[in-house]
C-alpha cells in the first residue's frame with residue numbers, strides 16, 4: 112500500500128524538520144513550562160479557598176497547561192503547510208505519484224506525535240513538582256490519546272487557515288488571538304465556581320472546558336465516563352468540522 | 367519519432383480572469399530538446415504547471431506520452447521529472463536526504479535508490495556537500511540539487527522552468543553542459559523554458575516563442591532566424607533625439623529612402639534596420655543622418671538573433687528579468703503580478 116509508505120516518509124520528514132529547528136521547539140515548550148512553574152506559584156493559595164476542587168493548584172492546573180501546549184503546537188501545523196506552499200515544495204510533491212492523502216496524514220500524525228511527546232515532558236515535570244494521576248498508567252495513556260485527538264482537531268483549524276490564506280502571519284495571528292480568551296475563559300486554569308456569572312456561561316460553551324474537565328477527571332477523580340465521553344463528543348464534532356474544512360481547502364490546492 | 371507531448375488549443379484562464387495561456391498548440395517529439403522562450407509573464411510557468419499535472423486546464427486537449435493529462439495524471443507523474451522555477455528543495459534536509467525522499471515519493475527504495483542517489487550526487491558535483499543541510503548551499507548548488515532530484519527516477523521527460531535564471535555565468539555554463547549531456551547521451555526528452563535567447567539558441571533543437579500567452583513563432587532556431595532573411599543594424603539615437611519623437615519619425619523616413627534597407631522597427635533606444643548586406647549600407651545611413659543632423663550614439667551590425675525574431679513578431683525586445691523583481695516587470699511590460 113503506497114499510502115502507508117508515503118505517510119511514513121512524510122512523517123519522518125516532518126520529524127526531522129522539527130528536530131532540526133530546536134529553537135522553535137524550545138520556545139514552544141517554554142511557554143507551558145513557564146505556566147507550570149509560575150502559575151502554580153502565583154496561584155498556590157487558591158487551594159485554600161473553600162470549594163476549590165483539588166488539594167493543590169498544581170494538581171488542578173496541570174491538565175489545563177497540557178491543553179494549552181496542545182493548542183499552541185496545533186497552530187504551528189498550519190505554518191508548516193504554508194511554508195511548503197510558498198517554497199513550492201508542496202507543488203513539487205504533487206508532480207510525483209505520491210498519495211495525496213499521505214501528504215495530509217503525514218502532517219497530522221507528526222503533529223499528534225509531537226504533542227504527545229511534549230505532553231510527556233510537561234507531565235514528567237509536573238510529577239517532579241508533586242502532581243500525580245489517580246487513574247495510574249491506564250489513565251495517563253487515555254490522557255495522551257485525548258490530548259492527541261484534541262491536537263488533531265485544532266490542527267485542522269490552522270491547516271485550513273494556512274491552505275486558504277497561504278500566509279503564516281495570518282495563521283500565527285489568529286492562533287495567538289484565539290489562545291488566550293479560549294484558555295482563560297475555560298476551566299483550564301480556574302474552577303467554574305470562581306468565575307463571574309457571564310464567564311461561567313462562556314466557559315460552559317467553550318470546547319476547551321469539556322476536554323480539560325475530562326483530563327482533570329483522570330488526574331483527580333477517576334474514570335468518570337460521564338465527564339470523559341462528552342469531551343470526546345465535543346472534540347469529535349470539532350474534528351469533523353476542522354478536518355473537513357482542511358480536506359476541502361487541500362482539494363482546492365491540489366486540483 | 368513519436369510525439370511525447372501533444373498540446374491542442376490549450377487555454378488557461380485564472381480565477382481572477384487573467385488569460386495566461388490563450389489557445390496554444392504544439393508538439394514535442396520523443397528525444398527532442400524543446401525550448402519555450404518568452405519574457406516574464408508570457409505564460410511559460412502556467413503551461414508547465416498544466417503539463418506537469420498540477421494545474422487544471424481551462425480548455426483544450428493535452429496528452430503526455432499518450433496519456434490524457436486529466437484522466438491519466440497518475441501515469442504521467444511516474445515518467446516525468448520536474449524542476450520548478452522556485453527551486454523547491456527542503457532546506458532542513460541534507461542534499462542526500464532530499465534525493466532519497468524524492469526517490470521514495472517516486473516509489474523507489476533500498477539499495478537501488480541509494481546507488482542512484484550516489485550516482486546523481488557525483489553527476490551534479492554535490493558528493494562532498496551531500497550530508498550538509500541544503501540551507502547552507504549556494505544558489506547554484508541548490509539548482510543542481512533540484513535538477514538531481516528531478517532525475518532520481520530516470521524520467522523519460524524532464525521539465526525545466528527557467529533552470530538558469532539568477533545563476534552566475536559559470537553556474538549557467540555548467541548547467542547547460544549537464545542538460546546537453548542528459549539529452550544527447552541518455553536520450554531524455556527535455557522541455558525547457560527560458561527568458562534568455564542565448565540559452566534557447568544553444569540548447570533547443572526546436573523552440574516556440576511565447577508572448578502574452580500566445581505562440582508567436584516556432585521552429586528550429588535556424589529556421590526562425592532565416593525568416594528574418596537579413597542582417598540587423600541596431601541604431602541608437604542620442605538621448606535628446608530619442609525623447610523627441612518627431613526626430614525618430616524623421617529618422618525612419620530617411621532610412622526608407624536608402625537603397626537596400628528592408629524592414630525598419632522601433633527598438634528601445636532607437637531603431638533596428640534589416641538589410642541583406644548590412645555592411646554596405648552603414649556608410650549610407652551615417653551620411654544621410656549626418657546631413658539631417660540626427661545624432662547617433664552607436665551602430666551595431668549583427669546577423670539576426672532570436673531577439674530579432676521576437677522583435678519582428680511582437681515589436682518589443684526580450685528583456686530577461688530576475689524572478690524577484692516583479693515590480694519592474696510590471697512597468698516594463700504592463701503585466702499584472
Ligand SMILES: Nc1ncnc2c1ncn2[C@@H]1O[C@H](COP(=O)(O)OP(=O)(O)O)[C@@H](O)[C@H]1O
Nearest residue numbers: 380384386406407408409410411412701702703
Ligand atoms: N495564480 C495566478 N492567478 C492569477 N494570475 C496568475 C497566476 N499565476 C500567474 N498569473 C498571471 O498569468 C500570466 C502568466 O504567468 P506565468 O505563467 O507565470 O508567466 P511566465 O512563467 O512566462 O513568467 C501573468 O500575467 C501572471 O501574472
Ligand SMILES: [Mg+2]
Nearest residue numbers: 410411412451
Ligand atoms: Mg515563470
